[in-house]
Amino acid sequence: MRAWQVERRKRTRHLIELGGLVVKAGIVELTNDDRATIYGAMLWMAEKLQSHEGKNARNLWTAKGRQAFDGERREEQMGRRT
Numbered sequence: 001m002r003a004w005q006v007e008r009r010k011r012t013r014h015l016i017e018l019g020g021l022v023v024k025a026g027i028v029e030l031t032n033d034d035r036a037t038i039y040g041a042m043l044w045m046a047e048k049l050q051s052h053e054g055k056n057a058r059n060l061w062t063a064k065g066r067q068a069f070d071g072e073r074r075e076e077q078m079g080r081r082t
Helices: 003-024 035-050 053-081
Strands: none
Touching: 035 053
């Protein structure tokens, strides 16, 4: 496989994973799949990250995301035990 094909597949997988996070967070359902709302929220996040509050916002969001991933991992492990 050519190098450009490998890179294209990596990029495609990355974009699919990011889209999966939007779905996983419930944003698609909460916004009724309104792309303008979703995009606007992402722009707001980008502005927040670029502001003087950016570091605090990133730390808060990272902690919340890790907590959610850990909770899901525990649920999966509990499901395997039964």
